[in-house]
């Protein structure tokens with residue numbers, strides 16, 4: 001396990017620096033290069049403690065960037081902290097802004113995109129032990145594209 005993947009040391013208070021970084025929290029690559037498609041996104045592991053079965057992460061997407069289109073058994077609880085964007089959950093597309101809450105149910109396709117002129121930053125709570133994300137096959141993409149707003153989201 002790379003050092004950058006280690007859970008942060010236990011510390012009672014980590015000060016916010018005013019720009020979506022926290023004292024002693026490292027900014028990590030979102031995923032390993034080549035593992036899945038994504039663009040202009042970083043990850044910070046804010047909480048990971050053996051006493052909790054979840055982790056709290058912060059994802060920061062630059063203007064025009066996006067997370068991976070994926071699905072998995074584990075669920076996500078997301079709160080938008082800054083910026084503007086859109087997310088796909090299942091076959092619906094939602095405009096998202098600060099303090100909106102998004103729940104991603106098990107096995108629903110999902111993807112987060114920052115608007116062209118703004119970044120998008122969000123907290124994401126997730127199980128500590130989780131299954132590996134699945135990527136859509138060509139036929140699953142064809143299915144998703146049957147919904148006009150999904151097709152337009154995927155092309156944006």
Ligand code: MN
Nearest residue numbers: 070076110133
């Ligand atoms: Mn996911």
